Amino acid sequence: MKYLQSSSDTNPEREQEFEGYLCQVGRRLKDLRSLRKENLKTVSLATGISIHELKKIESGKVNFQLEILFQLCDHYNISGEEIVKWDI
Numbered sequence: 001m002k003y004l005q006s007s008s009d010t011n012p013e014r015e016q017e018f019e020g021y022l023c024q025v026g027r028r029l030k031d032l033r034s035l036r037k038e039n040l041k042t043v044s045l046a047t048g049i050s051i052h053e054l055k056k057i058e059s060g061k062v063n064f065q066l067e068i069l070f071q072l073c074d075h076y077n078i079s080g081e082e083i084v085k086w087d088i
Contacts, residue, residue: 021084023060025069028083030058032076047071 033043040051049057049068056062057072066080073080 018063019060022063025083026058026060029072029076032078033058036076043072043075047075 033040040054043049043054044051049071053062053064053068057064057068069080069083073083
């Protein structure tokens with residue numbers, strides 16, 4: 001996974017949990033886009049985030065910066081808290 005570094009003190013369970021959170025956030029973002037009947041190109045043009053990056057974010061395959069999360073939240077008119085709430 002991008003940005004996750006392997007080291008001798010890496011906790012595999014914690015890394016797996018983190019990857020799960022990224023997938024949850026990605027699913028929520030994709031669901032918002034679908035509810036608004038927007039395609040990736042529309043979101044890309046509105047936010048300046050590449051289609052390729054949006055695909056990786058929505059699939060949970062990239063650990064992205066908070067700045068990108070806020071750009072997407074602004075676009076969808078939703079708070080960051082609503083996106084990152086965890087299903088525990």
